[in-house]
Amino acid sequence: MPRLAVTSLSLSHLRSHKTTLIQGDGRPVVIFGPNGAGKTNILEALSLLSPGRGLRRAAIPDIARTPEALGWKVTARLQAPDRTHEIETWAEPGTTTRALKIDGKTAPQIALGRLARVIWLIPAMDRLWLEGAADRRRFLDRLTLSLEPNHADTVLAYDKAMRERNRLLKDQVHNPNWYAGLETQMATHGARLTTNRIEALDRLSAAQTDAETSFPRADLALTAADPTGNTTDPDTLHQAFATARHRDMAAGRTLVGPHRADLEATYAAKAMPARACSTGEQKALLVSLILANARALTDDFGAAPIILLDEVAAHLDADHRAALYDEICTLGAQAWMTGTDANLFTPLTDRALWFEVRETDGLSQLTEVPPQ
Ligand SMILES: Nc1ncnc2c1ncn2[C@@H]1O[C@H](COP(=O)(O)OP(=O)(O)OP(=O)(O)O)[C@@H](O)[C@H]1O
Numbered sequence: 001m002p003r004l005a006v007t008s009l010s011l012s013h014l015r016s017h018k019t020t021l022i023q024g025d026g027r028p029v030v031i032f033g034p035n036g037a038g039k040t041n042i043l044e045a046l047s048l049l050s051p052g053r054g055l056r057r058a059a060i061p062d063i064a065r066t067p068e069a070l071g072w073k074v075t076a077r078l079q080a081p082d083r084t085h086e087i088e089t090w091a092e093p094g095t096t097t098r099a100l101k102i103d104g105k106t107a108p109q110i111a112l113g114r115l116a117r118v119i120w121l122i123p124a125m126d127r128l129w130l131e132g133a134a135d136r137r138r139f140l141d142r143l144t145l146s147l148e149p150n151h152a153d154t155v156l157a158y159d160k161a162m163r164e165r166n167r168l169l170k171d172q173v174h175n176p177n178w179y180a181g182l183e184t185q186m187a188t189h190g191a192r193l194t195t196n197r198i199e200a201l202d203r204l205s206a207a208q209t210d211a212e213t214s215f216p217r218a219d220l221a222l223t224a225a226d227p228t229g230n231t232t233d234p235d236t237l238h239q240a241f242a243t244a245r246h247r248d249m250a251a252g253r254t255l256v257g258p259h260r261a262d263l264e265a266t267y268a269a270k271a272m273p274a275r276a277c278s279t280g281e282q283k284a285l286l287v288s289l290i291l292a293n294a295r296a297l298t299d300d301f302g303a304a305p306i307i308l309l310d311e312v313a314a315h316l317d318a319d320h321r322a323a324l325y326d327e328i329c330t331l332g333a334q335a336w337m338t339g340t341d342a343n344l345f346t347p348l349t350d351r352a353l354w355f356e357v358r359e360t361d362g363l364s365q366l367t368e369v370p371p372q
Pocket residue numbers: 014015016017033034035036037038039040041042062063064065066067340
């Protein structure tokens with residue numbers, strides 16, 4: 001199986017890292033060290049090899065190392081199935097957007113989505129099933145985006161038209177002519193957006209059905225308080241926006257449409273909604289989904305995605321940990337895994353590369369070590 005792997009990663013002035021260089025060889029990577037050593041910061045750097053704001057959703061200036069605030073840079077050599085690519089992404093001091101070069105040429109972020117498939121699971125997602133729908137929609141949209149890179153443009157186009165419509169609503173504009181074009185755009189992009197989401201959920205379901213895994217199957221559904229949240233019919237949406245105008249004007253914003261959808265998961269074997277599952281079960285469901293996403297991407301792309309697993313091992317019992325490592329190795333995925341304790345990763349032995357991170361005087365230091 002051809003591999004997708006970061007074979008060299010350099011972090012410059014990124015948070016606790018002044019200059020950190022990691023050489024990979026395609027094997028999964030274990031990064032261990034105490035709290036605050038700089039482990040998640042490395043995963044954040046890797047997440048910036050995919051489009052968007054990275055796994056912390058940080059503002060660009062916040063990523064720059066303080067107190068210097070010189071700007072930051074991530075450079076990576078990415079071994080893709082067809083060839084090797086050089087990726088550079090950075091921000092100059094005082095800027096709020098990041099620049100990107102692929103193979104020495106300036107490139108848009110969407111190009112990254114086609115090149116480097118990077119997916120992640122982070123501790124902040126642990127409460128995904130318990131908290132508001134917005135986080136679940138974001139989770140679903142990242143899943144969808146990984147499978148359909150054009151989804152980013154669809155979401156942006158829908159949001160832009162909706163923001164303009166919201167402005168009209170706030171300004172109490174009554175003339176329907178002002179709304180017609182915007183609502184047509186919202187209906188077209190909104191229906192596409194929902195179609196993408198449903199296709200992604202179908203792909204994940206299929207990837208779970210075909211898999212032999214120790215992780216529980218999650219049944220997934222796109223739900224909504226009203227049909228506009230998950231209809232794939234642009235005419236239905238179009239009609240709904242026109243009908244809702246009066247009520248929306250009273251609220252000062254758009255109350256119907258796919259931006260109100262929710263993702264519902266059920267622990268299939270127990271017919272239990274995810275929000276009612278135990279903490280460990282909820283974690284196992286998330287692991288199932290990330291593995292299903294990885295399998296679906298492997299089918300599409302011909303190589304497993306890069307998987308970032310921040311502190312995932314700590315929440316799993318020994319059997320689940322061993323099963324997770326076996327699945328990662330069977331997939332051939334370069335997973336980057338962090339944990340405070342090397343013992344958590346023992347079953348990986350020399351199937352992984354091992355690094356220890358320590359922090360001295362606010363500076364992260366990384367050392368390659370033998371399997372622990
Ligand atoms: N912009 C910044 N400049 C300098 N240091 C920063 C910046 N942002 C965060 N840090 C520091 O980076 C350090 C390491 O953070 P990181 O989240 O990577 O730790 P970690 O090894 O994942 O720890 P934990 O095990 O607690 O998750 C923190 O001590 C934090 O104060």
